Amino acid sequence: MSMAPLAEAWPADIEDAATTPTELTADTVEPSAKPSVTPSLFENASTYYDTGSKEFLRKNRRGVWLKLPSTDYKRVLRACGFSTKPQPGELLSAADHEILETQDKHDVAYAGPLAGYAEGFYEFGNHRVLVTNSPRLIEPIVGRWPILEQLLSNLFLVGAGVEQLLVFYGWIKVGFESLRAGERRPGQALVMAGPHNCGKSLLQNLLTEIFGGRFAKPYRYMTGQSAFNGDLFAAEHLTIEDEQPSIDLRARRNFGCQIKNFTVNEGQSCHAKYRDAVSLTPFWRVSISLNDEPENLLVLPPLDDSVQDKMIILQVGKHPMPMPTATLEQRKLFWGTLLGELPAFLYFLTQWRIPAGLSCPRFGVKHYHHPTLLEAMGSLAPEVRLLELIDAELFGFSEQTPWEGTALELQRLLTGSDCAMNHEARKLFYYNSACGTYMARLRRDHGERVSSRNTKTGTIWKIQPPDSGVTG
Structure with a gap:
């Protein structure tokens, strides 16, 4: 499904409406006349009504969407020249008419960030959606990325040669290109297991930057500890880090079912607390990092036939970082260097082709399970x-x-x-x-x-x- 917005143009603000008084005042409105609409405020649908939260949405002067209760929204209307008192012979004021007009014509079932979508107005079947901000996508640029290349080589060239590094490249390439093109494509859950303090979390932070700059924590929902998942729909990257392992097979199997759901199903049910569920189609990529001791591997679901092709399981090695990281300033410089090299790395991936032996029609890249980790999982x-x-x-x-x-x-x-x-x-x-x-x-x-x-x-x-x- 394409993610191109149905409405591309968005008014930056209502400043014109606030500085240019309308002619709608208590002195000029005729009895029984329908109140006029301030064009700069409404003709481009710059105000919406969220049917779930019962709030109005409009942009402030900085371009940020604000959620306003009726009382605050009526104050905005009054500042724009709408009378809040009914005229003689009228039951409703001009402001009340505009509130009803917005509720009637500009209602949305979901309002907020939506993973994989640029700011704009969309329709999902019978649902109307207002996406209030966009992912922060990195523009690929020709260049060199020596520090990042050394980091990735140190992490993934472990035991099984170059294959798992190529799988990692392919997984990022498919996800990034899909997100950038505004298209849905399924992607496996990426598992990275290795020693403590080897760089797994650092790598997940880089993946967040690659996939739009937003992350959420899905583990509680995926294991049945929470019935609500509304926060997950605001982030492209769903991260799981060093969760408490469980021997409860039901929780692990539920986790496996959710991995299947998150990786291959396009439509998802968004259920925030105190809200009715609404069906949406987010862009998600799931990454999981954990230590490689057998008991920690119990976080993962049993690798039965239904889930094994939906997980990529990579072993991560521990090596010195390619730059000094002993002090806070050194760590900041290291992180800044990695961020600065991401555009060149992503340009490399857009030009690079996944080897034929690793390509997969469904996911773009085949699943891979590092043999050492498979053996460790079997030795529980x-x-x-x-x-x-x-x-x-x-x-x-x-x-x-x-x-x-x-x-x-x-x-x-x-x-x-x-x-x-x-x-x-x-x-x-x-x-x-x-x-x-x-x-x-x-x-x-x-x-x-x-x-x-x-x-x-x-x-x-x-x-x-x-x-x-x-x-x-």
């Missing part, structure tokens, strides 16, 4: 993975009844053909007593969930549902 404690499988299979549909049975019965249940995750379960139970061994570890580490009792026929295990509040 097997008993933790077993508990995830149990929660998905036994308690995945709001089931709150505890499960009881032997380890062999549990193993048969999880590896049976009716279990959607039987392939992963079979990999866990690679020796005869594996299930019983893992259950014993879970009883030790998660006694609030797992307990056992001995019988003549063997050990009977009891597993409580997640968040049941019941011990044993």
